Amino acid sequence: MCTAATYRTEDHYFGRNLDYDFSYGEEVVITPRKHRLVFRNAPALDEHNAIIGMALVMDGTPLYFEGINEKGVGMAGLNFVHNACYSDTLSDDKTNIAQFEFIPYILALAGSADEAIDIIRHTNVTSVPFSDKLPSAELHYLIADRDKAYTVELMKDGVHIYDNPVGCLTNNPPFDKQLFALNNYRRLTPKDVSATFGLPLDQYSRGMGGIGLPGDLSSQSRFVRVSYVKLNSLSGKGEAESVSQFFHILGSVDQQRGCCEVKPGEFEITLYTTCYNTDKGIMYYTTYDNHQISAVNMHYENLDGSELIRYRVARGEHINYQN
Numbered sequence: 001m002c003t004a005a006t007y008r009t010e011d012h013y014f015g016r017n018l019d020y021d022f023s024y025g026e027e028v029v030i031t032p033r034k035h036r037l038v039f040r041n042a043p044a045l046d047e048h049n050a051i052i053g054m055a056l057v058m059d060g061t062p063l064y065f066e067g068i069n070e071k072g073v074g075m076a077g078l079n080f081v082h083n084a085c086y087s088d089t090l091s092d093d094k095t096n097i098a099q100f101e102f103i104p105y106i107l108a109l110a111g112s113a114d115e116a117i118d119i120i121r122h123t124n125v126t127s128v129p130f131s132d133k134l135p136s137a138e139l140h141y142l143i144a145d146r147d148k149a150y151t152v153e154l155m156k157d158g159v160h161i162y163d164n165p166v167g168c169l170t171n172n173p174p175f176d177k178q179l180f181a182l183n184n185y186r187r188l189t190p191k192d193v194s195a196t197f198g199l200p201l202d203q204y205s206r207g208m209g210g211i212g213l214p215g216d217l218s219s220q221s222r223f224v225r226v227s228y229v230k231l232n233s234l235s236g237k238g239e240a241e242s243v244s245q246f247f248h249i250l251g252s253v254d255q256q257r258g259c260c261e262v263k264p265g266e267f268e269i270t271l272y273t274t275c276y277n278t279d280k281g282i283m284y285y286t287t288y289d290n291h292q293i294s295a296v297n298m299h300y301e302n303l304d305g306s307e308l309i310r311y312r313v314a315r316g317e318h319i320n321y322q323n
Contacts (some may be wrong), residue, residue, distance in 0.1 A: 006167035014074030048108035077139035133265035171219035
């Protein structure tokens with residue numbers, strides 16, 4: 001289970017919670033412009049946009065969970081089990097890209113979210129697995145820049161592309177159903193509310209305009225909650241306050257060990273949370289056991305290089321004792 005969101009103050013921010021019951025050994029990975037991107041059934045790219053994101057590197061190949069490119073486009077894949085469907089055949093008139101190649105391929109080429117969607121319309125996403133041990137992941141995608149956000153779903157009946165007016169995405173059900181469910185919560189408000197029950201009822205607490213906002217960990221409830229929090233979030237000026245607020249938005253739907261059992265004694269948790277400033281090319285992240293925000297600025301690196309740039313994820317809580 002995962003949650004992705006966008007947020008805009010003076011700059012544009014993009015990120016996600018990755019919720020799962022174990023880590024794949026992910027790293028912060030920068031793919032510079034001249035790193036050769038090789039595809040199973042498409043021509044290699046010898047030069048392209050630089051990319052930064054969280055990825056698993058296998059056999060020199062970055063398998064991105066999400067990331068942004070130097071042009072300000074972000075893309076994240078979220079579990080879409082039993083709904084995602086990829087092509088088992090190669091196309092003669094579209095570019096054939098395997099599912100595990102999809103995120104780096106789009107980010108390598110797109111200069112905007114609209115360009116990403118145009119590229120996707122000319123792409124055949126195939127079910128070719130990375131290896132016998134890594135089958136194709138069943139995902140749908142949030143794609144955004146500072147002006148637009150889209151949801152892309154590859155299903156049995158074709159490719160579904162949706163404008164995403166809330167800039168949020170979780171897992172199942174399909175996005176059109178996630179969005180329609182917001183109608184059930186149209187009366188939620190951050191303001192005080194008057195009683196309409198027909199009795200002189202007391203308002204005994206602050207926040208009663210939010211009664212009915214779901215707090216469980218299901219994907220549909222997380223979509224409602226993160227959409228409400230994001231759309232009502234206010235941030236002061238400056239990078240630090242904006243980044244802090246973004247982590248609070250995704251913190252409203254994070255998962256704690258012990259609350260979502262997937263197997264006896266095994267629990268889904270929020271392994272990491274990312275926040276990307278897509279305008280400045282900065283990646284911020286926290287992990288389940290490290291709430292101190294770490295940051296990597298892609299523009300501090302040689303983006304004209306050819307070798308992957310990799311950072312080990314900072315883990316382990318850093319506690320500032322003041323006595």
